[in-house]
Amino acid sequence: MAGCRGASSAGLIVLVTFVWAASAWAEPQEPSRDLTEMSLEALMTLQVASVYGASKYLQKETDAPGFVTIVTAEEIQRYGYRTLADILRSVPGLTVTSDRNYTYLGVRGFGRPGDYNTRVLLLVDGHRLNDNIYDNAPLGTDFPLDVDLIDRVEVIQGPSSSLYGTNAFFAVVSVITKRAPQVANGELSGSVGSYDSYKARGTYGATLANGLEVMLSTSAYSSRGHRSLFYPEFDDPATNNGIARKADDDRALQLYGLASFHGFTLQGLVGAREKRIPTASFGTVFDDARNRTTDTRGYLDLRYEDTLPYEIGLLARLYYDRVEYYGHYIYAAESAGEAPIENRDLGHGEWVGSEVQLSRVLWDRHKVITGVEYQRNLSQNQKNYDRSPYLLNLDDRRSGSLWAVYGQGEFFLLKNLVLNAGLRYDYYYTFGGTTSPRVALIYHPVAGSTLKLLYGEAFRAPNAYELYYSAAGNQANPGLQPETIRTTQVVIEQELGRHLRLTTAGFYSWIDDLINQETDPADGAIVYRNVQSVTARGVAVVLDGRLPGGIAGRASYTFQDVRDSGTGRVLSNSPQHLGKLNVIAPLFRDWLFLGGELQYTSARRTVRGGEAEAFWVANVTLFTQKLLSGVSFSASVYNLFDQQYGDPGAEEHRQDVIGQDGRTFQLKLTYRF
Amino acid sequence: VTRDRTLRVEATATVAFLLLAPLLSPIVRPADPQARSPSEYEVKAAFVYNFARFIEWPPEAYPDGVAGLVAPLLGDDPFPGVPGEVLRGKSAQGRALATRRLRWGQDVQGCHILYVSPSERARLGQILENVRGQSILTIGDTDGFAQLGGIVNFVLEDGKVRFEINPESAGRARLRISSRLLTLARIIR
Numbered sequence: 001m002a003g004c005r006g007a008s009s010a011g012l013i014v015l016v017t018f019v020w021a022a023s024a025w026a027e028p029q030e031p032s033r034d035l036t037e038m039s040l041e042a043l044m045t046l047q048v049a050s051v052y053g054a055s056k057y058l059q060k061e062t063d064a065p066g067f068v069t070i071v072t073a074e075e076i077q078r079y080g081y082r083t084l085a086d087i088l089r090s091v092p093g094l095t096v097t098s099d100r101n102y103t104y105l106g107v108r109g110f111g112r113p114g115d116y117n118t119r120v121l122l123l124v125d126g127h128r129l130n131d132n133i134y135d136n137a138p139l140g141t142d143f144p145l146d147v148d149l150i151d152r153v154e155v156i157q158g159p160s161s162s163l164y165g166t167n168a169f170f171a172v173v174s175v176i177t178k179r180a181p182q183v184a185n186g187e188l189s190g191s192v193g194s195y196d197s198y199k200a201r202g203t204y205g206a207t208l209a210n211g212l213e214v215m216l217s218t219s220a221y222s223s224r225g226h227r228s229l230f231y232p233e234f235d236d237p238a239t240n241n242g243i244a245r246k247a248d249d250d251r252a253l254q255l256y257g258l259a260s261f262h263g264f265t266l267q268g269l270v271g272a273r274e275k276r277i278p279t280a281s282f283g284t285v286f287d288d289a290r291n292r293t294t295d296t297r298g299y300l301d302l303r304y305e306d307t308l309p310y311e312i313g314l315l316a317r318l319y320y321d322r323v324e325y326y327g328h329y330i331y332a333a334e335s336a337g338e339a340p341i342e343n344r345d346l347g348h349g350e351w352v353g354s355e356v357q358l359s360r361v362l363w364d365r366h367k368v369i370t371g372v373e374y375q376r377n378l379s380q381n382q383k384n385y386d387r388s389p390y391l392l393n394l395d396d397r398r399s400g401s402l403w404a405v406y407g408q409g410e411f412f413l414l415k416n417l418v419l420n421a422g423l424r425y426d427y428y429y430t431f432g433g434t435t436s437p438r439v440a441l442i443y444h445p446v447a448g449s450t451l452k453l454l455y456g457e458a459f460r461a462p463n464a465y466e467l468y469y470s471a472a473g474n475q476a477n478p479g480l481q482p483e484t485i486r487t488t489q490v491v492i493e494q495e496l497g498r499h500l501r502l503t504t505a506g507f508y509s510w511i512d513d514l515i516n517q518e519t520d521p522a523d524g525a526i527v528y529r530n531v532q533s534v535t536a537r538g539v540a541v542v543l544d545g546r547l548p549g550g551i552a553g554r555a556s557y558t559f560q561d562v563r564d565s566g567t568g569r570v571l572s573n574s575p576q577h578l579g580k581l582n583v584i585a586p587l588f589r590d591w592l593f594l595g596g597e598l599q600y601t602s603a604r605r606t607v608r609g610g611e612a613e614a615f616w617v618a619n620v621t622l623f624t625q626k627l628l629s630g631v632s633f634s635a636s637v638y639n640l641f642d643q644q645y646g647d648p649g650a651e652e653h654r655q656d657v658i659g660q661d662g663r664t665f666q667l668k669l670t671y672r673f
Numbered sequence: 674v675t676r677d678r679t680l681r682v683e684a685t686a687t688v689a690f691l692l693l694a695p696l697l698s699p700i701v702r703p704a705d706p707q708a709r710s711p712s713e714y715e716v717k718a719a720f721v722y723n724f725a726r727f728i729e730w731p732p733e734a735y736p737d738g739v740a741g742l743v744a745p746l747l748g749d750d751p752f753p754g755v756p757g758e759v760l761r762g763k764s765a766q767g768r769a770l771a772t773r774r775l776r777w778g779q780d781v782q783g784c785h786i787l788y789v790s791p792s793e794r795a796r797l798g799q800i801l802e803n804v805r806g807q808s809i810l811t812i813g814d815t816d817g818f819a820q821l822g823g824i825v826n827f828v829l830e831d832g833k834v835r836f837e838i839n840p841e842s843a844g845r846a847r848l849r850i851s852s853r854l855l856t857l858a859r860i861i862r
Contacts, residue, residue: 035719036763040857043723044833046716060712181816207817211798263795307748307777307792 053123053154053174055408055420056163056369057359062450063410065420065440066156067093067491067505067540073151073178078584078595080621080636080666081147082193085139088173090582091155092542092556093505095575095601096139097647099658100229100248101277101293103140107157107170108507109560109574110536113607113650114517114526119169119460121160125177125267127301130167131323132349132377135463137173141252142295144271146201146219148189148670149256151178158507159458159487161436162422165373165404166461169485177258177267180205180215185673194664195248197223213260221252229278231286233654239286247278247289255298263306270298281652283473285330285340294326313359315371323349331386342387345471349464350378370407377401380464384471394471398464400429408438416444426459430467431481434459448495459484462515466528475520475527483530485511500545509536510565517651526651533565550590553583570605573648575614577602595621606648610656615645630672638664716834717827718759721788721812724825725765729849730785734808735768742768743783745775747800748790786810789818797821808847819861824848826861837861 035043054064061068069091071081081087085103089096095106105117122129122137124145130137138144153175160168183205191199203217225248235242252273259266274294280286299321306314327345353375361367377399384394408422420440427433438456445451462480470476487509494502513530520527538560546552558578562571570576579600586593597619604612618640625632639662646657725742742765763770777796781787787809789800794815801822804811811823818826819839824846826837838858843850 035715035759036722038719040720040723040727040853043716043719044835044857046833050713179816181820207820209798209821211796211821213817261795305792305795311776313792 051154051156052176053172054156054160055367055410056126056357056371057367059410062444062493063418063420063442064156065422065438065442065452065454066158066160067489067503067507069155069157069542071153071155073182075582075584075595076147076150077632077634078593078621078623079582079597079619080595080623080634080638080668082191082199082666083140083147084143084145084150084153084173084175087147087150087153088139088155089599090554090580090597092554092580093157093538093540093558093560093578094155094171095578097573098140098660099281099647099649099653100279101275101281102136102142103138105137105139105173106573106575108509108536108538108540108558109562109576110170110511110534110571111573112516112571113573113648114652118167118463121164121167121169121172123164123172123174124269125175125301126303126317127267127299127319128164128167129297131297131321132351133323133325133347133380133382133464135167135460135465137167138271138295138297141221141223141250141275142271142273142297144254144269144297145175145177145256146217146254148187148201148219149178149183149203149217151176151182157505158454158489159436159438159456159485161426161458162424162438162456163406163408165406165424165426165436166459166482169458169460169483177256178215179260180207180213180258183215183672187670187672189668189670191666191668193223193666194661195223195225195227197221197666211261213258215256215258217254217256219252219254221250221254223248223250225249225276226278229659231279231655231659233656234280234286242286244278244280244287245289247276247287247291249276249289249292250274263304265301265303265305267301267303268299270296272296279649279653279655279658281650282329283331283652284343285332288330288340290328290330290342292328294328295323296325297321297323308358311360315355315357315359317355317357318352319354320352321350323347343393344383344385344387346381346383347465348379348381348383352376352378365412367410368407369409370405372403372405374403375401382464382469394469396464396468396470398468402426402428418442426461428461428482430461434461434482434484450491450493452489452491452493454489454491455487456489457484457486460515462528466515473525475523475525477528480515480528481513481530483511483513483515485509499547500543503542503544504539505542506539507537510534511536519651534562534571535565536560536562538562550586551583553581555582556580572605572607573612575602575604591624591626593623595623601645604648606656607651608656612646612648612657615643616641617643617645632670632672634666634668636666636668638666713829713834715759717814720827720834720836721786722760722763722765722770724810724812724854725770725786727851727854728810728843729766729851730808730810731847734785741771742766742785743771743773744786744788745773745781745784746788746790747775747781748777748793781809782807784809786812788812789814789823791815797823805845810846810848811842825858828859835859 050058051061051064051068052058054066071087085096088094093108097104105120116134117137118135120137156172160172183203186204189201199221201219205215207213229244231242255270257268276289277291284291301319304316308314325347329343331341331343333340355373357371359369380398382396385392404426406424411419413419422438424436436457440454443451459482461482467478467480468476489507491505511534514532515528516532518529540558542556544554562574581598584595599617603614619638620640621634621636623634642663646659649655649658760770760772781804791814813823813826819837822842824842828835836858839861
């Protein structure tokens, strides 16, 4: 507790200093800012910003109904980000944890152990990536797109079910990919890192004279991981004194393709990853490197964009998605002397869908969009069996349809007051219908100041895993209802001079019927139930700066308080304080850059009532380009000071806290043709 | 209990301060109402104005009776109302700038500057084909527009607006681009 208090005071001091320093640094204002009176050179130094995912069309960040953070391709390069998880770690209010099998995202202090990122909607160019069995949003090496192909990542915190439906509960993570001209004719990239980690990528891009744009890319990744990992919970001669050997390997393969011609865009994506599990999760045998999961996911997405008569914008989408999950688990035999049981856990999901969206500008400024979506789940199958002797534990096959209609309008009530209102109705074959509204008032009292007041309701539908999975110590619960959240937010954005912007976002959320993983006291089985109500509140303060001379960065502090409404206790895996500092400094022209990050996470309660200690992590990357034509190179050190820290485990872990990587490095070379 | 209360008081104070800080900052430092980061399209509109100043049209681009520089926007207005607001009442080379909206299929004859909205990216080839041989400054906002034969194309770099120029296309349209503009542009051949 003392540590938390210290951190909060320290955060406050840092902020006060920042605000005052910011005011002091701000350059003298130019007397006039009629843009047409500025020189070309001056125009080229002006900073502009826009966001897509908050309203499904491009708008200024200050007009977006939400609290928005954007990470660009340059930042991905200059901070040496390896995965989407690395990118999200830098975003104010987000926490990323790992159990050395999957990667989990916590938003605003809410990150339930055992939740596969079901309460965050992950989009790639508007295509939903959360699958139809586990609702899983892959963020680590299982994310099927190479981060080098990302143009930018928009994180919109707050409910967005009024536009997107299920999963858009706490946040939308919208990944926008690069287009062919951004990779020139092509790129070759290779990297090497700690624990025998290697990655290679080849990308081809072309825009032909007839307007056809083509892009193809493939990446392969392999890491041997830690050769041995020590877990004190298993410190017994029978379990190799707690040492898991050669059980941390990680391999992934990614394919990406895009073709765009006359308004049609066909995009395809496949990612496969195999990860060995060193933690003996779900009661499997410890120190057996055969425990592993394989996840394959991919989609084909055909988009058509056009302007219809009466200036109506059209976006139509047809898609096919598929996920395959394959878990190999080794269990001890019931009686000593027998061979261990090889258990297989399978998930097969397949779905097709379509979306039609119309947009129109009314009276030159008000913008209205409306859309319909239909999705047919061809299969949501889960299977579990023991290999020999063969024993079928679960063979659950599901299919069904869902559809939705939505609309959103952006209306200028006054020249500086915007009302953004949206409503969406979703129909599910499992539980019926649900309606999600969102209203935002966006006010610009004076130029450079923005005040946003937002209220939104969102839901998450129970997924097939939570409803029907009943093997390996789990119980099904087909009666699950959707969980709901009501959120009010206040966002204040204030320009401080020309180079700095201070954003303050306060939020208050009420979550009802939370689908929570619990252990049934009767038989010790894991079961999901709509039992909990949670109250979450907090405030984030973010200072964005781009100083003359090319130094750019972001400092943020988040206070978040997430409690069970019944018991009044802070939830597990919920840090109350987060501090983040990101700075890029050009060391020599635009040839050499230093990217540095500092991330603080306060102590978190664990599932079993213990504590994962507070920690700081620092990452540093040196990035060079233009030294040789077409060549860029980066050298990164992650967790520079070799902080020892751990993330809370879930019900399926015996470890209360799961240790994370110490200091690691990566060297990366990219050649652009 | 005391510990919890201290924590709560401190948290409340922190929250109150953080919420108030941005509101106070205009007091701490009187905000210049003009000083804010402009929207992408305000900046682009200002660039368009500059292009009109630093590019010369051949005399035949002004047949009898044409007094103004006609600069329509083709396609969806990516940021409604902005270009008109920034360019209202402006003139370049002694000619008033006239902005208006055009839709695909409408005649582009008599235009001097054609801003092609990103919404038209599906038919850039056709649009450029339609203006071929005319002295129209085509300005695109889509990756690859200059490579396709457009004259100027906007790109965003590090959150700043940059532009590409295809001098060969400019030559074909008989437009003379000042060297000042060329030195600031990324040249596409």
